[in-house]
Amino acid sequence: MPQGQPSVVPDDGLTTRQRRNRPLVVVHTGIGKGKSTAAFGLALRAWNQGWPIGVFQFVKSAKWKVGEERALRVLGDSGEGGTVAWHKMGEGWSWVQRDLQGDNLSNEEKAREGWEQVKRDLAAETYQLYVLDEFAYPMHWGWVDTDEVISVLRDRPGTQHVVITGRNAPEKLVDFADLVTDMSKVKHPMDVGQKGQRGIEW
Amino acid sequence: MPQGQPSVVPDDGLTTRQRRNRPLVVVHTGIGKGKSTAAFGLALRAWNQGWPIGVFQFVKSAKWKVGEERALRVLGDSGEGGTVAWHKMGEGWSWVQRDLQGDNLSNEEKAREGWEQVKRDLAAETYQLYVLDEFAYPMHWGWVDTDEVISVLRDRPGTQHVVITGRNAPEKLVDFADLVTDMSKVKHPMDVGQKGQRGIEW
Numbered sequence: 001m002p003q004g005q006p007s008v009v010p011d012d013g014l015t016t017r018q019r020r021n022r023p024l025v026v027v028h029t030g031i032g033k034g035k036s037t038a039a040f041g042l043a044l045r046a047w048n049q050g051w052p053i054g055v056f057q058f059v060k061s062a063k064w065k066v067g068e069e070r071a072l073r074v075l076g077d078s079g080e081g082g083t084v085a086w087h088k089m090g091e092g093w094s095w096v097q098r099d100l101q102g103d104n105l106s107n108e109e110k111a112r113e114g115w116e117q118v119k120r121d122l123a124a125e126t127y128q129l130y131v132l133d134e135f136a137y138p139m140h141w142g143w144v145d146t147d148e149v150i151s152v153l154r155d156r157p158g159t160q161h162v163v164i165t166g167r168n169a170p171e172k173l174v175d176f177a178d179l180v181t182d183m184s185k186v187k188h189p190m191d192v193g194q195k196g197q198r199g200i201e202w
Numbered sequence: 203m204p205q206g207q208p209s210v211v212p213d214d215g216l217t218t219r220q221r222r223n224r225p226l227v228v229v230h231t232g233i234g235k236g237k238s239t240a241a242f243g244l245a246l247r248a249w250n251q252g253w254p255i256g257v258f259q260f261v262k263s264a265k266w267k268v269g270e271e272r273a274l275r276v277l278g279d280s281g282e283g284g285t286v287a288w289h290k291m292g293e294g295w296s297w298v299q300r301d302l303q304g305d306n307l308s309n310e311e312k313a314r315e316g317w318e319q320v321k322r323d324l325a326a327e328t329y330q331l332y333v334l335d336e337f338a339y340p341m342h343w344g345w346v347d348t349d350e351v352i353s354v355l356r357d358r359p360g361t362q363h364v365v366i367t368g369r370n371a372p373e374k375l376v377d378f379a380d381l382v383t384d385m386s387k388v389k390h391p392m393d394v395g396q397k398g399q400r401g402i403e404w
Contacts, residue, residue, distance in 0.1 A: 022399075032383040034230060034240035041239030041246075041270065048269030049401040067250030068243065074280050075273055129401070161401070180388035181234040187382040197224075199251040199331070199363070 023159045024178040029136060029169035032183035039131050039163045040068040046161070047072070047081040051128035054121060055086045056114050058134045058166075060107060064090070065133070067199075085127070089114055111138035115149070122156045129161045136166025139173065146170045225361045226380040231338060231371035234385035241333050241365045242270040248331040248363070249274070249283040256329035257288045258316050260336045260368075262309060266292070267335070269401075287329070291316055313340035317351070324358045331363045338368025341375065348372045 026042070028035035046053050055072065057065065069086055076084025087093055089110050096105075096113060105113070115138070121127060138144040150172060153162060164173070174180050228244070230237035248255050257274065259267065271288055278286025289295055291312050298307075298315060307315070317340070323329060340346040352374060355364060366375070376382050 024399075027388075028236060029388075030386075032385075033381065034236060034243070034383045034385065037243030038236035038240035038385075039243075041236070041241070041243035044242060044273035045269035045403075046401050048272050051401060067247035070250050071246035071277055071283070074282055075276060078276050078280070080276055081273070174388060177389065179235065181236045182386045182388050183234075183236065183240075184232075184384045184386060185382075186229075186231075186376060186384050187379065197226075199248050199253060 022178075023156070024161050025153055025176065026161070026163040026179045026181075027136075027169050027174055027177040028163065028165045028181050028183060029167060029174070030182035030184050031167055032185040034183045035165040035167075036065060036068075036133050038181070038183075039133060039165050040065070040072065042163055043072060043084075043129060043131055044075075046129035047075050047084065049082065049128075051082040052126065053082055053084045053129045053131070054118075054127035055084065055131040055133065056118055056135070057086075057088045057090065058111055058114055058132065058138055059088075059090055061090050082128070087114070087117070093117065108138075108141075108143040111143045114138075115144045119152055122152060122160060122162075125158045125160060128159065130163065132162065132164045134166045135164045136169040136173075139170050140166070140168040146172050149173065150176045224380075225358070226363045227355050227378065228363070228365040228381045228383075229338075229371050229376060229379040230365065230367045230383050230385060231369060231376070232384035232386050233369055234387040236385045237367040237369075238267065238270075238335050240383070240385075241335060241367050242267070242274065244365055245274060245286075245331060245333055246277075249277050249286070251284065251330075253284040253330035254328065255284055255286045255331045255333070256320075256323060257286065257333045257335065258320055258337070259288075259290045259292065260313055260316055260334065260340055261290075261292055263292045284330070289316070289319070295319065310340075310343075310345040313345045316340075317346045321354055324354060324362060324364075327360045327362060330361065332365065334364060334366045336368045337366045338371040338375075341372050342368070342370040348374050351375065352378045 028038055043053050053076070072084045073086060075081060093110070093113055095117060118130065118132065139146045139149060153176070230240055245255050255278070274286045275288060277283060295312070295315055297319060320332065320334065341348045341351060355378070
């Protein structure tokens, strides 16, 4: 429940308007459910504002999040809000030639290739909201250099918001981010033998 | 990252299929961001499955979550997935006559009226996913009886999933729910004087 009242008025020389439109880096981390789900929920607001949205799924399986993908694609194509571009590592990044990926690229190389494209898009100001889904993993595993990510994000031009999800977000990234939520697991049906189910888990 | 492997195989006499399709009560609580956002993200999956979705917003201001509302309405009207019915306490529940609400009903009475409708819809199996947004508050404040909520949810017919959001979800409800995520605040821009902004907060 946002109350609209900041608890501190900062001494940063910015007007309220400048401060209000500051581009944000948002991190959803922790072992609980809802990290990606909340990121895609945020995309609904961005869509409503007419923002171009770029989703980069840094996951191995192309089957994940098919529901969110279909919904965002239908919204993007509706002509009533922002556009949606959806990029999936799992079935091969669309901008990489087919014969250069698949068995020829390791997951580490694929993740790095995804990040290179995000850098190009940030430099070109292609989108206004970036959902870097599960991007905490390649950083956590050292496939993508966290210091470089922070420096690229710090120097990005314009008003581009970036949401990064995934367990084990590096502490440096958490320190740098503007808005961080830790989703903790209180209880999960798999603990008591429930398997994942359609419409809930995917 | 659901792995699909439950850590325990329960001795409940149910087949895997029965267990897989068990209707869930999901609670998103805690003081961090993302409780409602993740609930609306979940609605995208339900929509993709073609489920009828009922959203009940137990909030005072009708202005909240306009982005999610517009997105879900466009999806519901697209004819490509499930339907979406969106009910708002803030501008008066649609099923209550205009002249009976507004100044004539207290927020407590409005919240209770919302819950009465949820009960009717559960009994009639109107929806397959219920998003009871901010419904933890009326329970926390004692406006709606938590024991009654639990008993109604326990005895609901069919396969109806219910997601309840809000800070301070009553402990009894957390104990009863199948899936609970606590969203904790690690860092929020309002802490350093940032005001809420369009596309991010609403």
